[in-house]
Amino acid sequence: MLLPKRWVLNPNKLIVVKLSSLAVTKPAGLIDRGKIKTIVSDLMNLETSGYQVVLVCSGAVNAGKKCIENFSKLEMSSLQASSAVGQPFIIQEFSRELKKYKKNVAQVLLTHEDFKHRKRSLNIRSSLFQLLHNHILPIVNENDTVSFDEIAFGDNDQLSALICELMNAKLLCMLTGADGLYDRSPDEEGAKKFKKVLFDQEFTEIDLAKKSLTGRGGMLTKLEAVRKLTPLGIDVYIASYDFEQPITRAILDKEGTWFEGQNKKLTAKKSWILTRTKSGASLQIDLGAKQALLKNSSLLPVGVKSVRGKFLRGDCIAIKYQNETIAFGITEYSSLEVEKIKKLKSSDLNTAIKNPHSKVIIHKNNLILKKKLT
Numbered sequence: 001m002l003l004p005k006r007w008v009l010n011p012n013k014l015i016v017v018k019l020s021s022l023a024v025t026k027p028a029g030l031i032d033r034g035k036i037k038t039i040v041s042d043l044m045n046l047e048t049s050g051y052q053v054v055l056v057c058s059g060a061v062n063a064g065k066k067c068i069e070n071f072s073k074l075e076m077s078s079l080q081a082s083s084a085v086g087q088p089f090i091i092q093e094f095s096r097e098l099k100k101y102k103k104n105v106a107q108v109l110l111t112h113e114d115f116k117h118r119k120r121s122l123n124i125r126s127s128l129f130q131l132l133h134n135h136i137l138p139i140v141n142e143n144d145t146v147s148f149d150e151i152a153f154g155d156n157d158q159l160s161a162l163i164c165e166l167m168n169a170k171l172l173c174m175l176t177g178a179d180g181l182y183d184r185s186p187d188e189e190g191a192k193k194f195k196k197v198l199f200d201q202e203f204t205e206i207d208l209a210k211k212s213l214t215g216r217g218g219m220l221t222k223l224e225a226v227r228k229l230t231p232l233g234i235d236v237y238i239a240s241y242d243f244e245q246p247i248t249r250a251i252l253d254k255e256g257t258w259f260e261g262q263n264k265k266l267t268a269k270k271s272w273i274l275t276r277t278k279s280g281a282s283l284q285i286d287l288g289a290k291q292a293l294l295k296n297s298s299l300l301p302v303g304v305k306s307v308r309g310k311f312l313r314g315d316c317i318a319i320k321y322q323n324e325t326i327a328f329g330i331t332e333y334s335s336l337e338v339e340k341i342k343k344l345k346s347s348d349l350n351t352a353i354k355n356p357h358s359k360v361i362i363h364k365n366n367l368i369l370k371k372k373l374t
Helices: 033-048 060-067 076-101 118-133 156-167 219-232 246-251 268-275 287-294 335-341 346-351
Strands: 014-019 052-057 104-110 136-142 171-176 235-240 257-259 277-285 304-308 316-321 324-330 367-369
Touching: 014 033, 014 156, 014 246, 033 052, 033 076, 033 246, 052 118, 052 156, 060 076, 076 104, 076 136, 104 118, 118 136, 118 156, 136 156, 156 171, 156 219, 156 268, 171 219, 171 246, 219 235, 219 257, 219 268, 219 277, 235 246, 268 277, 268 316, 268 324, 268 367, 277 287, 287 316, 287 324, 287 367, 304 335
Parallel strands: 014 052, 014 171, 052 136, 104 136, 171 235, 277 316
Antiparallel strands: 235 257, 277 304, 316 324, 324 367
16 A cells, blocks of 8 residues: 655654544444444554554544433533443444454543643553554543543544644544535535645635534634644644545545645644643733733733633633734633733732732743744
């Protein structure tokens, strides 16, 4: 099996493959054995070609929802219980298929909190490499049973981006219902598919509102993962799961959309902050704060207008001016605390919270400007 020239020079590449819910389950909630069989066959072909694969797999909630009485996507406990039931179903089916190739499977359940701490991140990395060394397929998913808003990824697209950065992977392949990125819904007449997208290309002209029917993501969250990885020099492919050899088909760039990573790499700290930025977590700032950040200053409470999403101290969040992201950084305060101290002068923080531990919300040493990612 021939691979593109850019891969032939070093066949021992690490690939992260992210599967959407309907890549492994049926809309009604049953495991789709046919699709899993196809994916496993393709994975084994890639392994024969010298590739190692870490799988990030959605679908646990959809696979388990039939076992939960009065299941509701709006109730956290219902989602958590469904995931707890459905995850073993998915693992069992992959294990059954992989036995045909005398290969074992490992379940790895993670939360966003696991990636905030260096020691825990390194333990995850070591475990995954040990599994790969022993020819075991790691199947990674969010640990929904213990997750809550502040520590949840929100969707597995962000988890797959974190795994790529952590493992120093060279490629992320995302298999979904749509065969790539279109300028509108693929079902609409005249919809145009993008075959190749440069790493710094914006998507302002594209309708991205539609979400997944069974999962928590959609094209918007996939492009968020793309924006995190391409500045790191990591290529991303988005393609349909509904073909024979869907992964090989995608990375050969015959179909789907290829998002090209930039040639240069970011520093380790910039990579850390960018990939760990929480989906949906951001601060809206005023013009004065924006001008200060562009002059390499810290973000002060007085310049924050509003808070979006939930986050904890130490989380990486986006900084926006008029809804446009201009920077990313590690916050010194939780979302609840920022709500209390926003618009205040640093000298007045003790009037809003007890014992403020910092005069800034994001220190300049823990902040990266978006324009400096290229």
